[in-house]
Amino acid sequence: xxxxxxxxxxxxxxxxxxxxxxxxxxxxxxxxxxxxxxxxxxxxxxxxxxxxxxxxxxxxxxxxxxxxxxxxxxxxxxxxxxxxxxxxxxxxxxxxxxxxxxxxxxxxxxxxxxxxxxxxxxxxxxxxxxxxxxxxxxxxxxxxxxxxxxxxxxxxxxxxxxxxxxxxxxxxxxxxxxxxxxxxxxxxxxxxxxxxxxxxxxxxxxxxxxxxxxxxxxxxxxxxxxxxxxxxxxxxxxxxxxxxxxxxxxxxxxxxxxxxxxxxxxxxxxxxxxxxxxxxxxxxxxxxxxxxxxxxxxxxxxxxxxxxxxxxxxxxxxxxxxxxxxxxxxxxxxxxxxxxxxxxxxxxxxxxxxxxxxxxxxxxxxxxxxxxxxxxxxxxxxxx
Amino acid sequence: xxxxxxxxxxxxxxxxxxxxxxxxxxxxxxxxxxxxxxxxxxxxxxxxxxxxxxxxxxxxxxxxxxxxxxxxxxxxxxxxxxxxxxxxxxxxxxxxxxxxxxxxxxxxxxxxxxxxxxxxxxxxxxxxxxxxxxxxxxxxxxxxxxxxxxxxxxxxxxxxxxxxxxxxxxxxxxxxxxxxxxxxxxxxxxxxxxxxxxxxxxxxxxxxxxxxxxxxxxxxxxxxxxxxxxxxxxxxxxxxxxxxxxxxxxxxxxxxxxxxxxxxxxxxxxxxxxxxxxxxxxxxxxxxxxxxxxxxxxxxxxxxxxxxxxxxxxxxxxxxxxxxxxxxxxxxxxxxxxxxxxxxxxxxxxxxxxxxxxxxxxxxxxxxxxxxxxxxxxxxxxxxxxxxxxxxxxxxxxxxxxxx
Numbered sequence: 001x002x003x004x005x006x007x008x009x010x011x012x013x014x015x016x017x018x019x020x021x022x023x024x025x026x027x028x029x030x031x032x033x034x035x036x037x038x039x040x041x042x043x044x045x046x047x048x049x050x051x052x053x054x055x056x057x058x059x060x061x062x063x064x065x066x067x068x069x070x071x072x073x074x075x076x077x078x079x080x081x082x083x084x085x086x087x088x089x090x091x092x093x094x095x096x097x098x099x100x101x102x103x104x105x106x107x108x109x110x111x112x113x114x115x116x117x118x119x120x121x122x123x124x125x126x127x128x129x130x131x132x133x134x135x136x137x138x139x140x141x142x143x144x145x146x147x148x149x150x151x152x153x154x155x156x157x158x159x160x161x162x163x164x165x166x167x168x169x170x171x172x173x174x175x176x177x178x179x180x181x182x183x184x185x186x187x188x189x190x191x192x193x194x195x196x197x198x199x200x201x202x203x204x205x206x207x208x209x210x211x212x213x214x215x216x217x218x219x220x221x222x223x224x225x226x227x228x229x230x231x232x233x234x235x236x237x238x239x240x241x242x243x244x245x246x247x248x249x250x251x252x253x254x255x256x257x258x259x260x261x262x263x264x265x266x267x268x269x270x271x272x273x274x275x276x277x278x279x280x281x282x283x284x285x286x287x288x289x290x291x292x293x294x295x296x297x298x299x300x301x302x303x304x305x306x307x308x309x310x311x312x313x314x315x316x317x318x319x320x321x322x323x324x325x326x327x328x329x330x331x332x333x334x335x336x337x338x339x340x341x342x343x344x345x346x347x348x349x350x351x352x353x354x355x356x357x358x359x360x361x362x363x364x365x366x367x368x369x370x371x372x373x374x375x376x377x378x379x380x381x382x383x384x
Numbered sequence: 385x386x387x388x389x390x391x392x393x394x395x396x397x398x399x400x401x402x403x404x405x406x407x408x409x410x411x412x413x414x415x416x417x418x419x420x421x422x423x424x425x426x427x428x429x430x431x432x433x434x435x436x437x438x439x440x441x442x443x444x445x446x447x448x449x450x451x452x453x454x455x456x457x458x459x460x461x462x463x464x465x466x467x468x469x470x471x472x473x474x475x476x477x478x479x480x481x482x483x484x485x486x487x488x489x490x491x492x493x494x495x496x497x498x499x500x501x502x503x504x505x506x507x508x509x510x511x512x513x514x515x516x517x518x519x520x521x522x523x524x525x526x527x528x529x530x531x532x533x534x535x536x537x538x539x540x541x542x543x544x545x546x547x548x549x550x551x552x553x554x555x556x557x558x559x560x561x562x563x564x565x566x567x568x569x570x571x572x573x574x575x576x577x578x579x580x581x582x583x584x585x586x587x588x589x590x591x592x593x594x595x596x597x598x599x600x601x602x603x604x605x606x607x608x609x610x611x612x613x614x615x616x617x618x619x620x621x622x623x624x625x626x627x628x629x630x631x632x633x634x635x636x637x638x639x640x641x642x643x644x645x646x647x648x649x650x651x652x653x654x655x656x657x658x659x660x661x662x663x664x665x666x667x668x669x670x671x672x673x674x675x676x677x678x679x680x681x682x683x684x685x686x687x688x689x690x691x692x693x694x695x696x697x698x699x700x701x702x703x704x705x706x707x708x709x710x711x712x713x714x715x716x717x718x719x720x721x722x723x724x725x726x727x728x729x730x731x732x733x734x735x736x737x738x739x740x741x742x743x744x745x746x747x748x749x750x751x752x753x754x755x756x757x758x759x760x761x762x763x764x765x766x767x768x769x770x771x772x773x774x775x776x777x778x779x780x781x782x783x784x785x786x787x788x
Contacts, residue, residue: 225520229520231520231522256524256526257522257524257525260522260525260528264557266557267557267558297520337710337712337713338710340708341690341710341713342708342710
């Protein structure tokens with residue numbers, strides 16, 4: 001059995017998508033797979049489809065345990081007993097972390113042959129990796145991003161370095177992420193081990209739709225205002241100058257703020273903003289729009305941008321995460337910062353060069369074809 | 385009786401000053417209860433409340449480990465998933481004390497709406513105080529309808545800035561006709577302190593909680609790491625405490641070790657300002673920052689981002705400089721300020737005048753008057769309602785007597 005541990009709480013981000021793709025690929029190779037999520041999630045279509053093929057699904061919350069087990073764990077914790085009699089448990093960080101001892105319980109019960117830890121940030125999965133090391137279960141790490149603002153605390157450094165050293169393989173979303181992680185965690189990086197999240201639909205050079213004097217922009221992804229700031233795009237569209245221009249914006253996705261965004265549009269009385277149902281389809285949406293726009297405040301692996309670039313669409317986005325590895329400002333797209341003023345200036349630059357969008361999209365597509373390795377995912381699977 | 389609910393998790397904060405200073409005025413109407421999840425009696429101000437006879441009510445679970453385990457076990461069995469012990473205790477408090485008015489002092493604009501919902505369900509009048517709005521922190525869709533009702537059900541909603549009111553209306557997509565502006569009291573004396581000479585080193589003070597997500601110190605450090613700012617004689621000292629103290633110190637050590645220092649907490653703000661030329665606030669979100677009001681009251685210009693009520697308080701180029709809340713915006717704002725550093729002393733005097741014009745001398749008194757007026761209106765409404773019901777029943781009895 002193989003465990004895939006997704007350490008990110010947000011559904012539909014790169015880490016989550018990658019975890020499901022790993023699961024689908026391993027199930028396709030005849031492996032028994034269990035997918036573990038850090039918190040309780042609502043069932044989604046991907047999960048249901050894979051469960052029909054034999055995927056087991058766990059989450060590291062407390063809901064699936066009996067009250068007697070919980071009572072015993074709480075009692076142990078309150079009486080400061082060692083939960084697993086391991087070195088980590090004596091450390092304050094781990095003693096009361098329920099998710100860690102829940103994972104330990106699952107690992108002991110199922111004894112998987114390998115644990116694959118899909119991390120959004122290089123630090124998020126290392127606690128879980130340490131548990132695997134203590135229980136002598138082999139594991140591999142997939143790291144999408146390094147969050148430079150999150151520093152490694154001195155008391156955590158030892159455990160995290162032990163977790164890194166004990167990994168069978170470590171993969172990174174890019175060489176820059178690999179170097180940044182090595183610097184942050186003070187370990188020596190060996191040869192590059194870069195992986196690419198498989199595309200949701202194959203890359204192809206979609207013809208640009210006719211403009212007819214109008215430009216249609218698409219924002220796709222998780223409609224979560226805290227990280228992705230789709231509200232900024234609505235505030236932008238509400239500005240007088242953008243209201244008066246033949247510019248249209250569509251949203252495609254789902255998220256905890258979907259209804260709030262619709263209500264904001266109604267509050268502003270915007271008639272040039274459309275909300276597409278999730279069933280609309282990524283390819284159909286990109287076919288009908290001239291460019292992708294994003295306003296994320298934080299980001300890691302720019303999955304939506306890569307999907308758009310792989311279909312020959314130009315990207316106007318904020319400079320977060322790894323976007324610069326895929327979009328060159330002024331050449332294959334436009335980059336700004338996640339504030340209304342900066343996005344306004346960025347959109348203004350893009351607007352003034354709208355006749356160059358097809359050329360920029362084509363350059364972006366060629367860069368994608370040069371950089372993206374379809375085979376990287378398969379190689380990672382074979383190595384596992 | 386007035387019940388004041390303090391929603392912040394910390395022991396004390398700037399958001400508590402308004403209701404705390406209004407207590408002597410509110411006490412005129414009768415007893416006061418202050419309610420908080422956990423009452424930090426080790427804090428001197430809370431000790432002072434306890435000694436003054438104010439009823440302090442703690443909403444945390446009082447029944448100890450066994451009770452806590454009982455509720456954990458219930459939830460593990462699938463019951464009472466949404467149970468929160470502090471809300472349950474608050475509802476019991478409302479039933480027991482039946483306050484005439486509940487003042488819910490929130491840290492942001494919807495962190496206390498669960499208490500408001502409890503008041504609404506029991507038809508207990510309440511007012512909301514919103515000290516800040518975070519542009520990128522919205523309520524989830526599943527909570528919106530309930531929160532909208534709680535917002536609209538308040539007798540009044542007090543905001544500290546127009547931006548906060550507008551943003552709340554946008555977040556909830558509803559106009560708030562009962563919104564009122566209120567100021568927080570300025571804790572320092574309103575006098576222009578002697579301005580230190582700018583002779584080689586320009587010293588900026590960043591007086592804010594060390595919490596990057598709100599206060600944006602990480603953006604400032606990234607700006608200061610640029611070569612041009614390293615070469616200029618610019619120094620920034622951070623005063624405050626917070627969850628991000630260690631990562632910020634590590635970031636400063638890596639980006640700009642010679643220009644930056646972390647001084648911890650300071651009680652004597654006036655003495656602190658004697659050595660600094662201006663306040664810098666690179667915030668991502670604000671209400672109406674107290675540190676800016678204090679700096680301006682003492683004759684110091686403010687360099688800030690255009691979030692919250694900053695741009696309402698600080699007029700760009702007059703009492704300070706305002707830039708957008710991103711790295712480029714902060715950099716450009718600092719450049720403009722640097723180019724005009726010879727004018728900072730004059731701007732500081734203009735800032736002092738601005739505070740005199742903008743913030744009334746006793747905003748807590750105005751706030752208390754609002755609350756007392758609302759309580760009086762509520763009593764009048766109840767009396768009128770009773771009279772109408774009495775008149776109706778009297779006329780009903782008369783007509784029955786006539787028929788008989």
